[in-house]
Amino acid sequence: MQLKNDTSYINYIIAALLLILFFYSCDHGIEPRAPESSGFSGTISFITPWPDSVKRSFLVVFENPLLEPTDFTIENLKFLSREIPLGAQSHEFSSLDSAYIPPDPGPFSSGSYAYVAVVQQSTENLSLARKDWFVSGVYYTNGDTTKPGTMVIPESTFVKNINIKVDFNNPPPQPPGGN
Amino acid sequence: MKIIFKNIFSGTKLLFVFIILIEGNSLAQTYSITGKVVDANLIPLQGVNVVLLNTYFGSATDENGNYEINKIPLGSYTVEFSAIGYERIRKENIIITDESISLDVILKGIAITSEEVLITAGKYEQKKSDLPVSSEIVYGNIFSERNFSNLEDAIRFVPGVVMTEDQVSIRGSSGYSRGTGSRALLAIDGLPFYTGDTGEIVWEMIPATELQRVEIIKGAASSLYGSSAIGGVINAITRNISDEPKTIVNGFYGVYDKPYYNEWDWSGERRPFNGLTLSHSNKLSDFGFNLSFTRLEDLGYKQDDDFKKYIGFLKTVYNFTPSSSLTFLANTFNKRAGNFLYWKNSRNALVPPDQNLGDRIETNRYLFGLIYKNLIVNKFLLNIKTSYYRNYFKDNETNPNESTSNLYRGEVQLNTNLNDFLILTGGVEGSYSKVNSSLFGNPDAFSIGLYLVSDINFNFPLIVSVGLRYDYSKLDSLNGSGAVSPKIGLNYKLYDNLILRSSLGTGFRAPTLSEAFTSTSTAGITVKPNPNIKSENNLTVEFGVNYTPFTFLNLDLALFQSEYYDMIEPGIDPSDGLVFFSNVVRARIQGYETSFVIGILPEQLSLSLSYTYLWARDIEKDEALKYRPRHIFYSSLDFRKWNFELGINFRYTSKVEEIDEELVDLGIVVDGDLRVPVYTTDIKLGYDLEYFQLPMSLYLNAKNIFNYNYVELLGNLRQIRSYSFGFYLTI
Numbered sequence: 001m002q003l004k005n006d007t008s009y010i011n012y013i014i015a016a017l018l019l020i021l022f023f024y025s026c027d028h029g030i031e032p033r034a035p036e037s038s039g040f041s042g043t044i045s046f047i048t049p050w051p052d053s054v055k056r057s058f059l060v061v062f063e064n065p066l067l068e069p070t071d072f073t074i075e076n077l078k079f080l081s082r083e084i085p086l087g088a089q090s091h092e093f094s095s096l097d098s099a100y101i102p103p104d105p106g107p108f109s110s111g112s113y114a115y116v117a118v119v120q121q122s123t124e125n126l127s128l129a130r131k132d133w134f135v136s137g138v139y140y141t142n143g144d145t146t147k148p149g150t151m152v153i154p155e156s157t158f159v160k161n162i163n164i165k166v167d168f169n170n171p172p173p174q175p176p177g178g179n
Numbered sequence: 180m181k182i183i184f185k186n187i188f189s190g191t192k193l194l195f196v197f198i199i200l201i202e203g204n205s206l207a208q209t210y211s212i213t214g215k216v217v218d219a220n221l222i223p224l225q226g227v228n229v230v231l232l233n234t235y236f237g238s239a240t241d242e243n244g245n246y247e248i249n250k251i252p253l254g255s256y257t258v259e260f261s262a263i264g265y266e267r268i269r270k271e272n273i274i275i276t277d278e279s280i281s282l283d284v285i286l287k288g289i290a291i292t293s294e295e296v297l298i299t300a301g302k303y304e305q306k307k308s309d310l311p312v313s314s315e316i317v318y319g320n321i322f323s324e325r326n327f328s329n330l331e332d333a334i335r336f337v338p339g340v341v342m343t344e345d346q347v348s349i350r351g352s353s354g355y356s357r358g359t360g361s362r363a364l365l366a367i368d369g370l371p372f373y374t375g376d377t378g379e380i381v382w383e384m385i386p387a388t389e390l391q392r393v394e395i396i397k398g399a400a401s402s403l404y405g406s407s408a409i410g411g412v413i414n415a416i417t418r419n420i421s422d423e424p425k426t427i428v429n430g431f432y433g434v435y436d437k438p439y440y441n442e443w444d445w446s447g448e449r450r451p452f453n454g455l456t457l458s459h460s461n462k463l464s465d466f467g468f469n470l471s472f473t474r475l476e477d478l479g480y481k482q483d484d485d486f487k488k489y490i491g492f493l494k495t496v497y498n499f500t501p502s503s504s505l506t507f508l509a510n511t512f513n514k515r516a517g518n519f520l521y522w523k524n525s526r527n528a529l530v531p532p533d534q535n536l537g538d539r540i541e542t543n544r545y546l547f548g549l550i551y552k553n554l555i556v557n558k559f560l561l562n563i564k565t566s567y568y569r570n571y572f573k574d575n576e577t578n579p580n581e582s583t584s585n586l587y588r589g590e591v592q593l594n595t596n597l598n599d600f601l602i603l604t605g606g607v608e609g610s611y612s613k614v615n616s617s618l619f620g621n622p623d624a625f626s627i628g629l630y631l632v633s634d635i636n637f638n639f640p641l642i643v644s645v646g647l648r649y650d651y652s653k654l655d656s657l658n659g660s661g662a663v664s665p666k667i668g669l670n671y672k673l674y675d676n677l678i679l680r681s682s683l684g685t686g687f688r689a690p691t692l693s694e695a696f697t698s699t700s701t702a703g704i705t706v707k708p709n710p711n712i713k714s715e716n717n718l719t720v721e722f723g724v725n726y727t728p729f730t731f732l733n734l735d736l737a738l739f740q741s742e743y744y745d746m747i748e749p750g751i752d753p754s755d756g757l758v759f760f761s762n763v764v765r766a767r768i769q770g771y772e773t774s775f776v777i778g779i780l781p782e783q784l785s786l787s788l789s790y791t792y793l794w795a796r797d798i799e800k801d802e803a804l805k806y807r808p809r810h811i812f813y814s815s816l817d818f819r820k821w822n823f824e825l826g827i828n829f830r831y832t833s834k835v836e837e838i839d840e841e842l843v844d845l846g847i848v849v850d851g852d853l854r855v856p857v858y859t860t861d862i863k864l865g866y867d868l869e870y871f872q873l874p875m876s877l878y879l880n881a882k883n884i885f886n887y888n889y890v891e892l893l894g895n896l897r898q899i900r901s902y903s904f905g906f907y908l909t910i
Binding site: 033143154 | 440443525700707786788816841844845849850853854858887
């Protein structure tokens with residue numbers, strides 16, 4: 001191989017490298033992302049069969065903890081989903097879904113929500129009375145099942161994997177004010 | 180065991196007694212070969228490898244071109260001088276009768292050769308061209324030339340090696356495990372350098388300016404090094420002690436540029452960084468030392484990512500006789516730093532989440548080592564190494580995380596060249612670690628290993644390397660486990676310029692105390708212990724060819740495959756949502772690696788290119804392993820003339836396919852899914868003031884010159900564009 005040929009070959013390599021440098025110099029990699037709508041989503045897993053007595057079931061989100069019967073108020077209830085299909089083994093939900101509360105789907109306010117749960121009712125009609133609600137599953141964080149977990153939604157962040165297990169045979173402790 | 184290690188200093192006294200006893204039996208007379216190597220212009224050459232062929236004696240020249248090979252028995256030798264870019268010279272029939280000799284040579288420059296010497300692959304000096312495995316060498320001069328104050332900065336440019344923040348991955352061996360465990364073993368002068376609690380590599384503790392070179396062995400090396408060497412070995416070799424009093428002052432000052440996007444400019448200023456090293460070396464009769472002190476300060480381009488570091492280093496060597504010596508190493512490290520874990524979000528990419536503002540951490544680490552060498556009856560080289568490594572860190576949380584670990588190691592190794600064709604290397608090593616920690620509890624662990632490797636040199640010319648190692652390790656109350664690690668390697672020189680190599684090796688890694696016992700919650704991430712964790716294993720196969728068709732061109736190709744069993748990876752336990760380490764992955768890593776080194780203009784202009792393709796899969800889930808890029812490309816263009824040098828380095832890794840998505844989904848790392856391919860370009864300018872008769876070099880560095888924004892780990896923007904000025908003064 002002639003040395004002249006070798007150097008011309010190398011010149012091509014250098015030219016190609018410089019070309020790559022030129023093209024990528026226009027690209028600045030990661031850029032700030034436009035603010036995302038805040039909200040949440042997750043999956044409810046029903047690990048035991050549904051009792052026949054259950055007439056309807058919902059996902060509920062309370063902003064403040066339910067420590068007293070008086071904490072169960074419509075002002076504290078920030079999310080009340082539409083009915084979960086009866087008999088479902090798994091149900092995916094999102095704050096962008098149509099819901100009773102809030103009435104219009106859209107961004108869900110960022111912040112901390114102290115009580116996220118799956119509730120069931122046995123009344124014939126939808127009731128907002130505490131005595132008609134029975135909690136069948138609660139959202140926990142960090143594996144701590146001794147107390148309800150807090151759902152944290154950072155600003156402009158859509159939080160996923162808010163997952164809840166429902167065991168109808170082994171319901172969680174009930175908030176005060178029930179039957 | 181505990182009693183023995185609690186009395187480590189008593190043990191050290193015993194070692195001295197043992198040494199003295201051995202001294203009494205070491206009566207063989209030995210000699211040395213010294214000399215100077217210069218180029219055609221009589222300028223001293225640094226880093227020239229000088230070896231006595233068919234022995235394990237060898238050395239490299241210092242910055243003044245001087246070399247010294249000690250403890251050579253009587254005999255006739257062939258001395259070989261080689262360096263990249265210079266013609267190889269062999270001096271045959273050098274006869275040592277009754278006195279040491281001096282041998283000076285002039286090396287004629289050519290574009291390139293591939294003759295380099297490593298001591299890491301077989302735990303004794305071997306030519307790179309004789310090895311059955313892929314290897315790389317990083318020379319110490321780049322740390323000052325490119326203002327690298329941290330060894331990991333240099334490792335980032337080694338072909339086939341990828342860093343994810345401070346965790347190293349050799350050919351895809353590792354992802355990111357939050358500072359826990361390592362699938363590459365780091366050693367300093369052959370002393371393993373991992374912490375007793377997390378088993379992690381603390382790169383920043385290594386005194387970069389004290390390094391002569393860094394050797395990297397790719398692929399499983401557990402047959403010699405045991406646990407942690409499952410993916411490879413990185414050995415940092417410190418500088419030889421100077422024969423004449425020598426003082427080095429190395430300093431730099433630089434600033435980070437403003438971030439590319441104005442909304443990221445949290446400080447409103449260009450953040451500065453600086454460093455200064457003072458180093459002195461001297462030899463007094465049979466005693467010599469290297470002593471250095473380094474101070475590094477960085478105000479950080481990220482908020483709460485500032486640091487001040489102080490690194491102390493002492494290396495002393497005492498020659499009892501020409502054939503025996505005792506080396507003492509001390510490496511101390513103190514750091515006070517912000518504790519930036521991840522960004523607030525992509526619009527606030529250089530500031531931490533509000534709840535983590537003001538998080539800080541203080542670290543104190545100490546390594547002490549003793550290395551005793553003795554050539555016994557001209558045939559056996561005894562190597563005894565002991566070390567003590569203490570780590571302490573504490574953060575400023577309301578309930579502070581605080582941890583102390585103590586790691587004690589010892590190794591006895593024997594090399595023998597029974598004849599010109601066979602070199603045997605065998606040894607036994609043990610370690611004990613004790614931890615007191617709010618994160619890991621108070622567990623202890625111990626391990627012991629036995630190894631034997633034989634290198635057989637046939638005339639055809641074929642070199643066969645066969646080895647076997649057995650390790651037993653036990654973590655506190657967990658069941659102990661053993662591992663057998665065999666290897667076989669072949670090196671065949673088809674022609675002088677065409678070398679084939681092949682190796683099959685096994686590796687294993689015992690879980691670290693932190694992988695088994697961590698229990699903590701920080702910044703929204705909760706980690707739980709796993710008492711059922713067990714060792715991981717792998718099998719690595721490699722075929723390689725090295726071809727030098729012309730003196731100015733070297734090509735290397737390697738095909739490799741690693742099978743991992745019971746691979747330990749962090750993950751989320753679906754039953755409770757907690758992070759834990761478990762043996763969940765059956766993984767396969769395949770790929771190939773090519774490198775080209777081209778001397779475009781002899782001694783003036785060179786270009787090196789390397790490309791690695793990695794296919795790293797979790798074959799149970801049929802998805803890519805986390806934090807492994809599929810394509811890795813590095814290139815460098817270097818020009819040197821008239822005391823002037825210019826270097827351009829370019830690095831590309833493709834966008835990683837898998838990351839810790841759970842941390843993104845749960846909103847812990849907001850916008851953590853943002854990641855891009857990595858493109859970085861650095862430029863270096865250097866000038867040697869030799870023309871003005873000043874023993875000083877000046878350097879200007881611009882890093883990430885296109886201010887490209889990328890992450891290696893989710894939510895952690897890597898260094899933005901920076902400029903620095905440095906100097907290297909030798910007195």
